[in-house]
Amino acid sequence: MANILVVDDEMGIRELLSEILGDEGHAVQTAENAQQAREIRAAGAPELVLLDIWMPDTDGVTLLKEWQRDGLLTMPVIMMSGHATIDTAVEATRIGAMNFLEKPIALQKLLKAVQQGLTRGQETARASATPLRPVLLPVEEQRGLHASPSAPIASTVAHVTSRPAMQGVHQDTHSFNLSFDLPLREARDAFERLYFQHHLLREGGSMTRVAEKTGLERTHLYRKLKQLGVESNKLAKKGE
Template sequence: MANILVVDDEMGIRELLSEILSDEGHAIQLAENAQQAREARAAGAPDLVLLDIWMPDTDGVTLLKEWQRDGLLTMPVIMMSGHATIDTAVEATRIGALNFLEKPIALQKLLKAVQAGLTRAQETVRAPAVAPRPVLAAQPEDTAGASFNAPNPAAAIAVRGGATVAGADNHSFSLSFDLPLREARDAFERMYFEHHLGREGGSMTRVAEKTGLERTHLYRKLKQLGVEPGKLAKKAASARD
């Protein structure tokens, strides 16, 4: 699930995009003008922004420039408009917009652009620090850390500044609490899905049932996180042999 900010002064457009993207499993925040968009960005960077160009108070290109100038353009932004010229679209892309969608927006174009934007966001997040991978040795217990709920009482060990969680193949996954929230969340989700895939022998059907996700959403989520079910299935089969 991604956090997506939709900025558009037309209520019908906001509601339509919110409904479509909510059905895809995303959390949607709405803003009807640039000021509300500024407030939403100040509260925390969304994973993706859909930004209308023509708005009554401040147009989308000007807002994009503000974010770029102030170092706030840290998330993918997709521009939208039904009246923009090619020059406007080129300018927005030069400033830092990832893509441009012309209204009325076709469903498949919207979903494709959003998926590309979220993939770009994931790549950017992973670039500075690769999430911790499985480690064999558990670390000493320390009450300064915190533990995750695990399948058995011995599966999670609290450590200073992080936690070690046992996976389905008896390997331990180490997670640092010093990571930014988004990176820590992605690392945990990666561990969570790798655990269930290993436990279910790579069966997407059983993992979808266990995690409560639609298969399409599950495939999309695994691709976002860089988890490869095929490799995990082979690894689980080798462990059984």
């Protein structure tokens, strides 16, 4: 069904995950350290990576940062660890990991996380293949945007998305301009903040439904919202 890479320095973990995922019909590659994982990734992107955090040569978080830096983080990554702290899990999520599994990994949690990861990867691939439709603004508004290229991303996004949907464009489509003068981390955090605010308002503040929509575990969703400073209770009241 899918090509999955398992990266873990413990042979028993690699063999167990390979057996479980193989029984589910997946093709599984394994790596016992970061260097082997780099080589496998260089040969072609797997559809999903299960990545251990604590490894002897290079830890999983550092490898995740490398892939992000080099533009190689094009597949969903699920982090694994039996000793990681909450801060480590939050950092991995901020860098780009989709989920975090605590060892020993429960079978149902593993299969659910893998399925969510593969679904997210397929959605991302479809979105990348869909050409973007430009939003044409009145000349006055275009001049205003060009005159202030470093305007805060939040105000720019709110300004454009608040306009009525254009004819022929689906109501749920969000098109916006971004200021490329912002540092990457600030731009990403601003987008994620608006992303989660949108879903919280849309789902009336229901964390369960937002978790399903965004493909995150509830625990990681709470951490992400706290990290971004998004107050779900206030948004729930606004959506009522």
